[in-house]
Amino acid sequence: MQTPPLLHVDRRQEETRTVIVLAGAMDRDSVPVFTAAMAEVSRAGAAAVHVDLSAVAFCDCGGLTALLTAAQDSRTEGRKFQAHAPSPAVLRLFTLTGTVGILLGPGFRTSGPDETAARRFEDRSPAPPV
Incomplete structure (x- = not known):
């Protein structure tokens, strides 16, 4: 018996955009649920997806890759892509991987220890003494 994916996708059309609300876990087993929703958005010819x-x-990295691919494919097809309201776990992943600006937009601001850790990782600067 196959276990159902742990990702719930709710898709709705608003005036000028399609909104996809994700809930649960984005991993290699559940990514196909998200990619199927994005394929529907593409087929429908949506101008923007949030x-x-x-x-x-x-x-995990499978979920991150799916989001980055969706963003790139959307932009290639002339559709605006914007991720919103990341949970703390997702924001931490985006911060540590340097993908905040790509997925959340250049104006999104992070703060706190994860931002410092990400900056240290990017700069390869040593950790502060303890």
């Missing part, structure tokens, strides 16, 4: 990540409790 992805709400506030209820995503876990996201």
